[in-house]
Amino acid sequence: MSDDISVRTFRPEDDAQVKKIFTDGMQSIMPSLFSTVQLSIQYHAPIVYTSVLLVLLVLFSQIAYYFTRSFLISTIIAVLFVILSILLYGAVIYAISQKMMKDFIRYSKGADLKDIDNFYSKGSNRFWVAIDDRTGQVVGCVAIQEKEKDVLELKRMSVRSDIRRRGVGVKLMESLEEYCHGKCKKIALGTSTLQPAAIALYRKRGFVLKKSDFVSTFIPISSLWFEKEFS
Secondary structure (H helix, E strand, O other): OHHHEEEEEOOHHHHHHHHHHHHHHHHHOOOOHHHHHHHHHHHOOHHHHHHHHHHHHHHHHHHHHHHHOOHHHHHHHHHHHHHHHHHHHHHHHHHHHHHHHHHHHHHHHHOOOOOHHHHOOOOOOEEEEEEEOOOOOEEEEEEEEEEEOOEEEEEEEEEOHHHOOOOHHHHHHHHHHHHHEOOEOEEEEEEEOOOHHHHHHHHHOOOEEEEEEEOOOOOOOEEEEEEEEOO
């Protein structure tokens, strides 16, 4: 597949395809409701999560027993309420995560993606697209932006979902790194734990994790900061 892919700089006629790939890519990495519950359990530590659930189970059992005077019925009711509590918590976190992602997409389209050609023609800023030579369609993109002296930041890495893991990301990275050689001492990038495939690619290309922070107190997602230094 990668033999049929070429990489070139952005052209104005690529705008609609690039924005669609970016939007679809961001939306595709969001976990499902079930996955959100699993991530929440890992985030809060299984022991802590289990302890809270046991407390809720005892509390609901006592309340249910007060009204039913039946140990069996009160236990069943308590278990159902605990399951409902888990799903409700997961649904709230899921809704918050979805809103954060939509806000990020909206912000991005109003920032550098609003006028890609103009924004990424300034200074050392550049934007590349991967083209399927068989169809002429844009299938991926990546950009580099001046961050500070001797540091360029990788941004907007995205590959169309139906052709991922076929070498498109590697080709984009090769073009980006070739451009950066001699223009900076370090490439930096921000990503999240929602993008394991991208993280694996960055590590393989020599990027090293420098910082990790939780997105918020309740959201089970970590933002990651990677850097690669040129010798």
